[in-house]
Amino acid sequence: MTEATQDKLDQLSAFMDEVSQKEYAESYLIAVLHKAQALYGYLPQDVMDQVADKMQIPTAHIWGVATFYHYFNLKPVGKNIVSVCMGTACYVKGADKVLEALKRELGIKVGETTEDKLFTLQEARCLGACGIAPVIMINDKIYGELDAKKTVDLINQYRKAKK
Numbered sequence: 045m046t047e048a049t050q051d052k053l054d055q056l057s058a059f060m061d062e063v064s065q066k067e068y069a070e071s072y073l074i075a076v077l078h079k080a081q082a083l084y085g086y087l088p089q090d091v092m093d094q095v096a097d098k099m100q101i102p103t104a105h106i107w108g109v110a111t112f113y114h115y116f117n118l119k120p121v122g123k124n125i126v127s128v129c130m131g132t133a134c135y136v137k138g139a140d141k142v143l144e145a146l147k148r149e150l151g152i153k154v155g156e157t158t159e160d161k162l163f164t165l166q167e168a169r170c171l172g173a174c175g176i177a178p179v180i181m182i183n184d185k186i187y188g189e190l191d192a193k194k195t196v197d198l199i200n201q202y203r204k205a206k207k
């Protein structure tokens with residue numbers, strides 16, 4: 045068991061006890077997956093096995109739900125999650141150029157994490173900031189009116205912040 049430290053498992057278990065009284069099994073499972081992702085950053089296999097055990101449901105059902113909701117990360121993610129909005133407003137303002145700049149600068153494709161574990165690149169639908177398109181979100185912060193150069197500058201700021 046690598047990721048599933050006892051402390052985090054205890055927290056997840058306590059959360060499951062707390063919400064298991066809820067009537068709707070599906071939303072209960074989703075709430076548990078949210079909590080697991082908040083604790084681990086993604087949904088580790090060994091942790092999901094234990095969730096399945098405790099909830100007495102097949103692990104395959106958990107993976108079915110987790111993959112249906114794109115929000116959940118099935119693989120470990122980097123310290124910074126970079127989400128590029130590919131919604132219509134952003135797309136017409138050059139989101140594809142922003143995305144290409146990120147792929148080139150980070151040396152990864154969408155869905156991948158850099159080797160130094162500093163960045164994970166994702167695509168998103170409308171992030172609700174169309175007025176400042178094209179937009180990216182890094183963790184929970186929105187940046188708008190970007191072009192390739194501004195995007196690379198932004199990534200460099202995050203690289204420096206790490207030191």
Ligand code: FES
Pocket residue numbers: 129130131132133134135169170171172173174175177179
């Ligand atoms: S389409 Fe990108 S923020 Fe709305």
